[in-house]
Structures are given as structure tokens and as C-alpha cells.
Amino acid sequence: MVDVLIVGGGNAALCAALMAREAGASVLMLEASPKDWRGGNSQHTRNLRCMHDAPQDVLVEAYPEEEYWQDLLKVTGGETNEPLARLVIRASSNCRDWMRRHGVRFQPPLSGALHVARTNAFFMGGGKALVNAYYRSAEALGVKVRYETPVTEMLLDGDRFVGVVTEAGERITAKACVLAAGGFESNREWLREAWGRNDRGEWPADNFLIRGTRFNQGVLLKAMMKAGADMIGDPSQGHCVAIDARAPLYDGGICTRIDCVSLGVVVNREGERFYDEGEDFWPKRYAIWGRLVAQQPDQIAYSIIDRKVVGRFMPPVFPGVVADSLPELAAKLELPVETFMETLDGYNAACQPGTFNHTVLDDCMTEGVAPAKTHWAQKIDTAPFYAYALRPGITFTYLSLKVDDTAAVRFADKPSPNLFVAGEMMAGNVLGKGYTAGVGMSIGTAFGRIAGTGAAAAARAAHTIGRH
Structure with a gap:
């Protein structure tokens, strides 16, 4: 019998496996995907949001705990567990040396591109490189990994973990377990x-695209709900981004994001604006736009910009629709030209004089139009004009297993002695709604490490009990 079983294969699972192994436990990981697709959504990530009180290696200036907390509070609208959120924030300040010991490398972010040089540490080679580094380290330490091994059933004795049953019908037992198998977005x-x-x-x-892995089916979430585990979170909430409507159904990842929303206007299928495009910096507000687009007719919208802002945002992978006039652009998009022009003319007339600066919360705003645009409001009047069709791209869901600072799964508000959870399966404790760049990796890293340590301790305790 193995000491610690890890169900999942992404960042949180790997952090748990490494910590458990470092604590002396024997560890087996079960990953549902083939080896080539290992890593879950983590393979599509790029960075980790990090608290720091002074400049550190790849991070400039300071990003203190209170500012991080206020950023999280703002995007979640208060729907977060403050003690657990602060645990994540503090853990983000001191995890990078441990990550480096396991092969992860960091690089400075692209300066000026996403306003995150101060707040986020970028992985050299992105999430795929991070995942590969962790797997190499895990295997070197003796962690056993089995691919294409989905778990379909949990075996429990009350609140105690006994084992799992795989899709092939195999029963695998362990002294302790960490669940880190993602949400149900697929x-x-x-x-x-x-x-x-x-x-x-x-x-x-029906019109959602899945930014991440096709293997996150929520099977273990359902199993734990059925077993009576304490749950938290709204199943309709998640990290849902407005992405290129031409993105693939699965695994489009970061490159499908459209980053020019805050520099122009967004209209729906009826040619009307529906939200303040300049509410805040894009990394803080990009994650609300998937949900906004999901509420529009046919779950589609169009980001409209002109030549003036080209070069001021990360260029999309696919070229936009281009036209020499706004009516021509509306026609190409098959939008009602008259309504579209009323929207654009009204917006242009409402733009007030100001000093445009996309790197700060500038004074370019509208007056007398609804919805207002509170920053970066410039007339869209310089040909050529560009449009990018947007669809909701769901990254991960927030329905979660309820935890405390031990990462233990809870039944009737009591912690399991040997069953733990990390990553997306518990992220809803911190993220009731909303998102800010890099915080998912912060949660997975913090709770993965806590869960792995806890599982190793539970396995040792079981071993001691067994000897007596």
C-alpha cells in the first residue's frame, strides 16, 4: 500500500506530491490524461501572483499583503474567506526558492505589456515548462506516476479515505490522499x-469554449458531493474570460485571449455597448468579461478598436476583421449598421479631452453616455478599424470542497483525518467570484504544499497506529 495517493496531475497535485515525498512518504500520482497532455490547466498558465515587501529577483518595487488582499477583495466582491486568502497571499511571498529547487525558472515579464511586472512572477517557458520541471523532479525523487488513469469512485469509511476505483475497475488503496483533479469546466x-x-x-x-484541459469533468467533485463532503461556492461561478470566438473548443490557453477590450469599445450582436470597458487595468478586470459576454444574445460580442491603439496590447494570434470605415466594419461583422453607428457616434461624442496613457488609470473618460467609459476613452475615428469576435472562455469552475488552513476535506464541519484537497477543487474558498491574474497558481501552490505535508503526516500517523 502506498503512503500518499495524489489524484490529479497539475500544479497543485505536483506540489502536493513533491512535499509528501520530501516528508518521506511513498507517493503515487494518478493523472487522467495521456502523458503528452499532462498538467491540467497548469500547462496553460504563465505566472504566479506574489506578495513582496521590496524588490525581489524578477519582481520590481513592492506588492504588500494589504494591497494584494484589496485586489482580491475587489474582484471577488467580498466573496472570499479572508483567513484562507491571506494564507495564500503570505505563502506566495516565500515559495519561489522551493519552486526553483524543483527546476522552475522565472523570467522578467514583458515590460509595459500587462502592468504585472510588480505583482506577478513569470515562468520561463510558461506553465508547460513548470509542469515538466515538477514531473522531472518528482520522478527523480521516486514519485510514481500513472497516466491515462481516471478515477471514477472514492472509497470512504465515514470521513476516512480508504481508496479509489479507476475507470478500468482497479481498486487502489493508500494511507492518505490528496484530491487535485480540477473542476467541471469540461x-x-x-x-x-x-x-x-x-x-x-x-x-x-452551449456557446462556451474551454480554455483549458478536456479532462476536467468534475467526476470527483460529484463523488465527494454524493459522499456528503462539505461544499462551498456557486456552480455558475468560475474563471470565465472573453476569448477569441475562433479559438478551439479545448486547450486554447492564454493565446486565445483578446487584450484590447480596455482600449476600445465592446458591442453585442445588436450593435450596442453593455459595460464600462475602462473600469480598471486589464489584468484586474479581464476575467469579468467572459461572464458579461455570456449574458449577451448568442453569447457573442465584438471588441472594436482603431489604428491609434495598435501596438499597445498583446496582439491576438488570429488577425482581426479590418475595414476602412466603421459602417463597412459593421457590415463585415453582420451587425445592424444603423444601431452600430448610433453606438459609435454616441460614444465618440461623449469622449472628453484628456491625456491618454494606457499604462496608468488616465483621465480620458466619457460624459453623457451609458455605460460610461471611465479610463482610456478615445474617439474611434482613425482608419483602419479592427474588430475581434469574443466568446466566453471558461478556465475553471469555483464549486469547491470546503477547507480550513489544513487543506483537509470536511464532513459535517469536521476535518477528515487523511483526505486532503488542493487546487481548483478548493479554489472557491478563496474565489467566490471574479479573478485576478496569477492567483489560481498562488492558491494551487499554497494549498498543494499544505495538502502534501498534511497527507504525509496522516500516513505516518496511520503507520504508527498500525505498528501498535
Whole structure:
């Protein structure tokens, strides 16, 4: 019997496996995907949001605990567990040396591109390189990894973990377990159930694209719900981004994001604006736009910019629709030209004089138009004009297992003695709604390490009990 079983294969699972192994436990990881697709959503990440009180290696200036907390408070609208959030924030300040010991390398962010040189540490080679580094380190330390081994059933004795059953019917037991198998964002039926029908009779989830792995079906979340584990979070909440409508159904990752939203206007299928595009810096507000687009007819919208802002944002992978006039652009997009022009003319007339600066919260705003645009409001009047179609791109879901600072799964508000959880399966404790860049990796790293340490200790305790 193995000491610690890890179910999952992404960042949180790997952090748990490494910590458990470092603590002396024998460790087996079960990853649902083939080896080539290992790593879950972590393979698509780029950075980790890090608290720091002074300049550190790849991070400039300072990003103190209170500012990090206020950023998180703002995007979640207060729907967060403050003690657990602060645990994550503090853990983000001192994990990088441990990560480096396991082969992760960091690089400075692209200066001026995303306003995150102060707040986020970027992985050299992105999330795929991080995942590969952790797997190399895990295997060198003796962690056993089995791919293409989805778990379909949990074996429990009350609140105590006994084992799992795999899709092939194999029973695997262990002294302790860490669940880190992701959310249910790839389960279309569950998404439909969570989002329901809108007042137009549409099923919004039918038009969602999945930014990450196709293997996150939520099987273990369902199993734990059925077993009576304490849950937290709204199943319709998640990290949902407005991405290129031409993105693939799965695994589009970071390169499908459209980053020019804050520099222009966004209209729906009816040619109307529906939200303040300049509310805040893009890394702080980009994650609200998937949900906003999901609420529009046909779950589609269009980001409209002109030549003046080209070069001021990360260019999309696919070229936009281009036209020499706004009416021509509307026609190419098959939008109602008259309504579209009323929207653009009204917006342009509302733009007030100011000093445009996309690197700060500038004084360029609108007056007398709804919705207002509170920063970076410039007239869209310089040909050529560009448009990018947007769809909701769901990254991960926030329905979670409820935890405390031990990462133990809870039953009737009591912690399991040997079953722990990390990553997306518990992120809803910190993220009730909303998102800010890099915080998912902060949560997975912090709780993965806590869960791995806890599982190793539980396995030692079981061994001691067994000897007596």
C-alpha cells in the first residue's frame, strides 16, 4: 500500500506530491490524461501572483499583503474567506526558492505589456515548462506516476479515505490522499445545469469554449458531493474570460485571449455597448468579461478598436476583421449598421479631452453616455478599424470542497483525518467570484504544499497506529 495517493496531475497535485515525498512518504500520482497532455490547466498558465515587501529577483518595487488582499477583495466582491486568502497571499511571498529547487525558472515579464511586472512572477517557458520541471523532479525523487488513469469512485469509511476505483475497475488503496483533479469546466451537461436557460430561452453554456484541459469533468467533485463532503461556492461561478470566438473548443490557453477590450469599445450582436470597458487595468478586470459576454444574445460580442491603439496590447494570434470605415466594419461583422453607428457616434461624442496613457488609470473618460467609459476613452475615428469576435472562455469552475488552513476535506464541519484537497477543487474558498491574474497558481501552490505535508503526516500517523 502506498503512503500518499495524489489524484490529479497539475500544479497543485505536483506540489502536493513533491512535499509528501520530501516528508518521506511513498507517493503515487494518478493523472487522467495521456502523458503528452499532462498538467491540467497548469500547462496553460504563465505566472504566479506574489506578495513582496521590496524588490525581489524578477519582481520590481513592492506588492504588500494589504494591497494584494484589496485586489482580491475587489474582484471577488467580498466573496472570499479572508483567513484562507491571506494564507495564500503570505505563502506566495516565500515559495519561489522551493519552486526553483524543483527546476522552475522565472523570467522578467514583458515590460509595459500587462502592468504585472510588480505583482506577478513569470515562468520561463510558461506553465508547460513548470509542469515538466515538477514531473522531472518528482520522478527523480521516486514519485510514481500513472497516466491515462481516471478515477471514477472514492472509497470512504465515514470521513476516512480508504481508496479509489479507476475507470478500468482497479481498486487502489493508500494511507492518505490528496484530491487535485480540477473542476467541471469540461463537462458540458454540468455547465448547462449550472447556468440554466436565460430569458431568451438560450442555454448560454452551449456557446462556451474551454480554455483549458478536456479532462476536467468534475467526476470527483460529484463523488465527494454524493459522499456528503462539505461544499462551498456557486456552480455558475468560475474563471470565465472573453476569448477569441475562433479559438478551439479545448486547450486554447492564454493565446486565445483578446487584450484590447480596455482600449476600445465592446458591442453585442445588436450593435450596442453593455459595460464600462475602462473600469480598471486589464489584468484586474479581464476575467469579468467572459461572464458579461455570456449574458449577451448568442453569447457573442465584438471588441472594436482603431489604428491609434495598435501596438499597445498583446496582439491576438488570429488577425482581426479590418475595414476602412466603421459602417463597412459593421457590415463585415453582420451587425445592424444603423444601431452600430448610433453606438459609435454616441460614444465618440461623449469622449472628453484628456491625456491618454494606457499604462496608468488616465483621465480620458466619457460624459453623457451609458455605460460610461471611465479610463482610456478615445474617439474611434482613425482608419483602419479592427474588430475581434469574443466568446466566453471558461478556465475553471469555483464549486469547491470546503477547507480550513489544513487543506483537509470536511464532513459535517469536521476535518477528515487523511483526505486532503488542493487546487481548483478548493479554489472557491478563496474565489467566490471574479479573478485576478496569477492567483489560481498562488492558491494551487499554497494549498498543494499544505495538502502534501498534511497527507504525509496522516500516513505516518496511520503507520504508527498500525505498528501498535
